[in-house]
Amino acid sequence: MANYTRKQWLTLIVFCIAQFCSGVCFSIQAPFYPHEAEKKGATATQYSFVFAVFQLVVFTVCPIYGQFLERIGVNFLKNAGISTVSVSCILFGFLNRMSGPNVFLTFSFIIRIMEALGGAAFSTTAYSITAQEFPLNVASAFATLETFFALGLIAGPTVGGALYELGGFTLPFVVLGCVLMVAAAIVWYFLPVEGSLTRPTSRYSVFSLMKKPKILLFAFTTMSGSISIGFLFSTLEPHIRPWNLTPLEIGLIFVIDGFSYSVSAQLWGRLCDRCLPERAATTMGALTATVAFLLLGPSPILPIKNSIPLCICALVVHGFGFGAEFVATFSGMHKEAVEAGLPDDLTTYGLVAGLWNSSFALGGFIGPSIAGVMFDTIGFGWGTSIIALLHLFVAIVTIFLSCYYRYYPNEDFSERTALFRRSVRKSESAYFTYRSGCNSTLVSREDIAIGTVD
Secondary structure, eight states: OTTOOHHHHHHHHHHHHHHHHHHHHHHTHHHHHHHHHHHTTOOHHHHHHHHHHHHHHHHHHHHHHHHTHHHHOHHHHHHHHHHHHHHHHHHHTTGGGOOSHHHHHHHHHHHHHHHHHHHHHHHHHHHHHHHHHOTTOHHHHHHHHHHHHHHHHHHHHHHHHHHHHHHTTHHHHHHHHHHHHHHHHHHHHHOOOOOOSSOOOOSOOHHHHHTSHHHHHHHHHHHHHHHHHHHHHHHHHHHHGGGOOOHHHHHHHHHHHHHHHHHHHHHHHHHHHHTOOHHHHHHHHHHHHHHHHHHHTTOTTSOOOOOHHHHHHHHHHHHHHHHHHHHHHHHHHHHHHHHTTOOSSHHHHHHHHHHHHHHHHHHHHHHHHHHHHHHHHTHHHHHHHHHHHHHHHHHHHHHHHHHHHHHOTTSOHHHHHHHHHHHHHHHHSSEEEEEETTEEEEEEHHHHHHTOOO
16 A cells, blocks of 8 residues: 555545445444334335345446446446435435335335435446556455445444434434535545546446356355345344343444454455465355354354354354455456456446446345245254355355366366357257158268268
8 A cells, every 4th residue: 555646545535435424324224214114104024125125226237337337427427326325315314204104115215226326326436446546456445445335334323323312213314414425525526537538338248247257256256245244134133132132232243244344355455466366365255154154053063052252253254254255356357357358447347346236236135035034944043054055155166167277277168168068969969860761760960961861
């Protein structure tokens, strides 16, 4: 960081402020929105989709933003995105004025979708600009942004809870939405990005990236890490409820995971920029997350009993592990995209940011969706065992792919696989039974083509 230019420092500081405010606004809804929804007559099933729709929208639109980043305009997308999030946050605070569950839920969905559209736009441009401004330190810069977003997620429930006690449901959203508006003004004033005059549309797309096995594996790793977070946040409170902890103690247990992630992200970012290959980092992160979930259950296959110290230890280990997965996957996608022949410019950075955000959002949608089902049917212990198995699968596939490219560095695994499939199809259809009269003769298609068979 000592070698950063003044422009790089300015970019990093401004985006860190915006990321922190975005994290706060994103997380303040969880502590008291469900209570407000239940007072309006909404069921848990109904208002849970208000949270899920955010990730679903982000998953859908991020690839589009990445594809048309320069054509839409980096400045417009960046400023409009963070402004939309701030306005949505303020509007969310007035939902308690709505009467009846149908009206309340309808406007909840509309505002939440608006927030998702704005958040996806801002995060895609923020990560793209960061990759452009820090070509030699992509992992470290990305880790710094993630650290401040995680700190915002930690501070959100605490600040929101205090404001809720002071002024009810509306005050937290209005105050923090106004703070985010100030952050939007700072971003607009200090970060003018020079865009292309012609604003071309990239001839590549997210699907072009996903055709590369290395990039596809990074995307799957990101999704797996996000699934584990969604599972954890949905089921950890019912799991620790028998310990009769106070609300403050429960909140502190949730903070442990985020704090561990925010600290470890910096370490993994430095290692990836200096000496550690991204696939090695994701392998270590996946194996660490595997151990964490086996301990967190604890898994029925382990002869250990559940306890508060064990839970805390597992959360620390988990935060350390998925810090490696998230930081290394973004940096790895960026490097692999350029090595695959994509131009080292803002259009490629937009595609990479769009794919990463979309993968994370997909996991954020899947995780909570399956968490409740697994918790009710097989229990928390077996549920964490399945999540551990998912991370172990990621580690094994990453090791296999790393070994393959070590011995075949110049070969494209996807092309080799496609060639194998074509040869299998050709061998299956090379011969067929040709019947003439009462006799059956096994001939090839080539014999028919050149006329050797009547």
